[in-house]
Amino acid sequence: MKTNMCRYCYKEIRDRDDLVTASNWFRIRPYHYRCFEKMEQDTKTIAGTWTPINGRVGLITVLLMAVLSGLMLLTDLLGGIGDLLGVLALYPILLRVLSYFVFEMPLPKLADDKRK
Numbered sequence: 001m002k003t004n005m006c007r008y009c010y011k012e013i014r015d016r017d018d019l020v021t022a023s024n025w026f027r028i029r030p031y032h033y034r035c036f037e038k039m040e041q042d043t044k045t046i047a048g049t050w051t052p053i054n055g056r057v058g059l060i061t062v063l064l065m066a067v068l069s070g071l072m073l074l075t076d077l078l079g080g081i082g083d084l085l086g087v088l089a090l091y092p093i094l095l096r097v098l099s100y101f102v103f104e105m106p107l108p109k110l111a112d113d114k115r116k
């Protein structure tokens, strides 16, 4: 299965402008921006929530988690529980990095015919 294929409409995702990568536990899936919106409405009750991990919301999450994780792992705040929280906070960061290398990097920022 190609990594740049939308898991909703099974068509190719041509550039990062269209791409939404979403995570649900340990799975990451690529979708078209529009397909993701449709899917969210369709499956909210059935499939649980897929959280988009690219774009602005994802970036803010990653920044917050990086700060939290650093704080917990590098200081003695909350002791052992703090370390655990620090490790857990690394998880969304890992997902984001994975999503970047697997799905975003192979795609052009904009498809050729969208350039001015």
Ligand SMILES: [Zn+2]
Pocket: 006, 007, 008, 009, 010, 011, 031, 032, 035
């Ligand atoms: Zn699609």
